[in-house]
Every structure is written in C-alpha cells, then in structure tokens.
Amino acid sequence: NAGVTQTPKFQVLKTGQSMTLQCAQDMNHNSMYWYRQDPGMGLRLIYYSASEGTTDKGEVPNGYNVSRLNKREFSLRLESAAPSQTSVYFCASDWGTGLLYEQYFGPGTRLTVT
Amino acid sequence: EDKVVQSPLSLVVHEGDTVTLNCSYEVTNFRSLLWYKQEKKAPTFLFMLTSSGIEKKSGRLSSILDKKELFSILNITATQTGDSAVYLCAVCPYNQGGKLIFGQGTELSVKP
Numbered sequence: 001n002a003g004v005t006q007t008p009k010f011q012v013l014k015t016g017q018s019m020t021l022q023c024a025q026d027m028n029h030n031s032m033y034w035y036r037q038d039p040g041m042g043l044r045l046i047y048y049s050a051s052e053g054t055t056d057k058g059e060v061p062n063g064y065n066v067s068r069l070n071k072r073e074f075s076l077r078l079e080s081a082a083p084s085q086t087s088v089y090f091c092a093s094d095w096g097t098g099l100l101y102e103q104y105f106g107p108g109t110r111l112t113v114t
Numbered sequence: 115e116d117k118v119v120q121s122p123l124s125l126v127v128h129e130g131d132t133v134t135l136n137c138s139y140e141v142t143n144f145r146s147l148l149w150y151k152q153e154k155k156a157p158t159f160l161f162m163l164t165s166s167g168i169e170k171k172s173g174r175l176s177s178i179l180d181k182k183e184l185f186s187i188l189n190i191t192a193t194q195t196g197d198s199a200v201y202l203c204a205v206c207p208y209n210q211g212g213k214l215i216f217g218q219g220t221e222l223s224v225k226p
Contacts, residue, residue, distance in 0.1 A: 004156075031212050040123070042202060042216035043157075050211045058213060090156065096212060100146055100164060103214060105156040 002026055004106035006091050012112045013081045021076040021109050023091030030096035032074035033103065034058075034066060036087040043090060049074055050096060081113045116141045118205050120217035128225050131193050135220045137203030138185040147179055147186050148214065150202040157202055160188070193224045 004025045013019055025032065030051050035043040035058075045058030049068040063085060065077045074093075078085060088110050092103040118139045127133055139147070146164045150157035161170040163179035163186060170177050174193075179186045190197055200221050204214040 033213065035216075040218055042118075042120075042218045043204075043214070044216070045213045048211055048213055056211055094212060100162065102148060102159040102162055103212075104159070105150075107156050 004091055004093055004104050006089075006106040006109050008109060009107065010110050012114065013078075014114055015082060017081050018077065018079050019081065019111075020078075021089055021091075021111075022073070023075065023106060024073045025091075025093040025104070025106075026072065027093065027104065028071070029093035029104075030071070031094050032068065033092040033094075034064075034074070034076045035090045035092065036060065036085075037090060037108075038087050046076065046089075078111075081111075083113045085111065086113045087111060116205070116207060116215050118203055118215050118217040120201075120203050120220050122220060123218060124221040124223070126223045126225065127193055129193060129195060131224075132189065132191045133193060133222060135188040135190075135201050135203075135222070136185065137187070137217055139203075139205045139215075139217075140184065141205045141207050141215060143208040143210075144181070144205060145208045146206045148204045148206065149177055149186075149188050150204065152200045152202055152219070153198075160201075190222075193222075195224050195226055198222060198224045 033048040034046040047066040091106040149160040168179040200219040203217040
C-alpha cells in the first residue's frame, strides 16, 4: 500500500500562473482533505470531500478549487497563483464522518509563487 | 470561533529529560482530539482521545484529555534525539465533515 500520494513534490510558479496538485489514496477511504501549512500556523483546511461526489469549503478556500475525480483521487487547483499561496500543501484521507479514525497524510507539495 | 492553542511553541531539552506539551481548545461539539508527530514531512498519527478514551500510552509517550478543563497534554519520558519534531494537536468537532482544527504546533529539539 502506498497510502496517500501527492504530485508534484515541489513546484515554482510565477504570479498568475495556474496549476493542479494531485492526490490519490489506495486505502478505500471515503473522505479526503486538502490542508496548507504555513510557518507558525499549523495546518489549515482548504477544502474537503466527505464522500465521492461532494466537496465543501474549509477555513481558507479563497483562490482554490477542488475536484473529487473518483473515490481515490482529489485534486486542488490554483487558477491564478498569488505569492500568498506560497505554502506546503498536504492531502489527507480517512474513513469519514461519524467514524473515529485518524486522518492519513500525504508527503506534501512545497509550492513557491514568485 | 473554534480554536486550538498549543504551548510552548518551541522547546529545547537534553536526552533523558521528560517533556510535557500542552494543548487547549475551544471547540463547539467536541468529538475527538488527536496528536500527530511531524518530522520535516507528513504528520504521522500518535494518539486519539475521545470521551470514552481519555488516556492513552505507547512506550515512552502518553497523553491525557481533560474534557472539563478543555485541554490535553502529551508526555514524553526519557527523550531521545529521534523525538525531535513538531508535535501537532488537532480537534475534530461533530457535524463538520470530519475536518480537523490544528494548533500551531510545538517544535521539540532534543540535544545529545
């Protein structure tokens, strides 16, 4: 089992460029999440998908869009990157609401916007 | 607004010391509290504490939850250099899609 995988590992963008971060899990989890981590601020939820076919905003959704492509894959898109989106992005998954299981995290994508 | 606060933000100790990391929270409809360890990469799960499981122990690590006073502590005894990491506390509320609310993290450095 690979667990949660993310691509790419590193990315540098210029302001205004777009890109999509990919995430996949092979644990048959129902729910998937996108977080960003900035120095001194812990992890903050951007978007989540409680189940296939649904997505909801988290704490910091502005400037991002998501797609739950199927049960395995959950992508995060930056349509017009800004320097404020420089961060480390983590994808996570778990069995879903109502169930007391931990979230599993991917290795992260380090994004720099210049 | 739901909030999780960790203290201290950073800590330097020597091998063999015992450390206590703190996590306080103000969260509506608390369901569970989780501790993660992060070593320059993905957070890895340590413990989950709930109303029915307020104390957990694994080797040199232990954690308790005080639901009345709204805090949790993570204890590490006989620290080793491999314990150096950022320790994250997160709370999961009910009826919010399983999302986690994280504290800022405590950066622990264990010197030989």
